[in-house]
Amino acid sequence: MNALISAIKDKQKIMFANEGRLLKKSFFGLIILALAFQSGEFGNIIRESMVDAYLAVSVFVGFTLMVFIGLDSLTKFDIHSFLEKTRNFHVPIASFLGAIPGCGGAIIVVTQYIQGRISFGSLVAVLTATMGDAAFLILAMEPSTGLLIFVLGIFVGTISGYVVDLIHGRSFMMTNSDIELEFEKLKKTFVSKFNIFWLMLFVPGFFIGILLAFQIDVDTFLNLPTNISIVLLLGSTGAILSIFMWSLNPLSDFQCSTDKSRGFLSRVVDTTNFVTTWVISGFLVFEIFMYFTNIDLKLFFDLWLPFVPLIAILFGFLPGCGPQIVVATFYLNGYIPLSAELGNAISNDGDALFPAIALAPKAAILATIYSAFPAIIVAYTYLIIFEL
Secondary structure: HHHHHHHHHHEEEEEEEEOOHHHOOOOHHHHHHHOOOOOOOHHHHHHHHHHHHHHHHHHHHHHHHHHHHHHHHHOOOOOOHHHHHHHHHHHHHHHHHOOEEEOOOHHHHHHHHOOOOOHHHHHHHHHHHHOEEEEHHHHHHHHHHHHHHHHHHHHHHHHHHHHHHHHHHHOOOOOOOOEEEEEOOOOOOHHHHHHHHHHHHHEEEHEEEEEHHHHOOOHHHHHOOOOOOOOHHHHHHHHHHHHHHOOOOOHHHHHHHEEEOHHHHHHHHHHHHHHHHHHHHHHHHHHHHHHHHOOOOHHHHHHHHHHHHHHHHHOOOOOOOHHHHHHHHHHOOOOOOOOHHHHHHHHOOOOHHHHHHHHOHHHHHHHHHHHHHHHHHHHHHHHHHHHH
């Protein structure tokens, strides 16, 4: 019995269950779908926003996810052995893993910190470098900006990590627990049955999205009757299906993108649906605000330009990737400047913050606060040099 108790104490598990999440997601999805079926000018604005979000953003995010999740699914190596052999390079390695789009690399580093295998500076480095799932959105729409953020994340994260280790020492807030990351064993869900329909919409949607990106009128190009629009039909159906599948998916968005035990297609579909829902939310926040107020948000943000990066940085403190996708959506639509997006990218921690808060809350909070300093420096340096 003593041996069993000892084993339980030595072996902790980060268990991510999904109970109670479905009702909230269903309610949120129902609100969006209810708006989509409104009549009149308001309903047309909502539907056009959903079509734009799906064909101009989501299909490219899905393609980007296929590339990165495909590479992630093929990656299998002994992280413990790797860290033992690279003790002098933990900080830049943590920064690189954090900068990789998505949250998988950052979560690996966080769990290694909790096990006492890397320093607090490495934790700061990974949380500074990571941008989470919002990186897929930037890469899909502005690859050059995505590459800039990737390189900047590694550079700033590495410097921040070394500075923190220099100030506090490598043993600062060091823990020593044997942690195992586990998810609720639910590899296939009810919505997985719709994956084939999702794919049937995604493939033509991707090619139509490319044509639209080159300013080609697809309906005219296909010589369709004036009362038929393949753009409207495919875009609205794809958006509605994505929201429907996301809202009825019992898995957390965290598990959708990081659980390698799940199938490749399910990970791509579920993560794309999550990003799609938040992108549509960002579009709708803007369109509904404009419809009822008639205020020019672009002009508003221009007038308050010095404060916009700070607000974006504060948004970065919110755990998870949803709020950060909204910030990225506002940047891609030209409502906030690049300085604000850079500040948000550095300050936000994506889903990697969840396991850190669960098992090392003090370290997680302190590391998040530390990430604000480089975010402010980078954002306002860019603002002063290039945007004022």
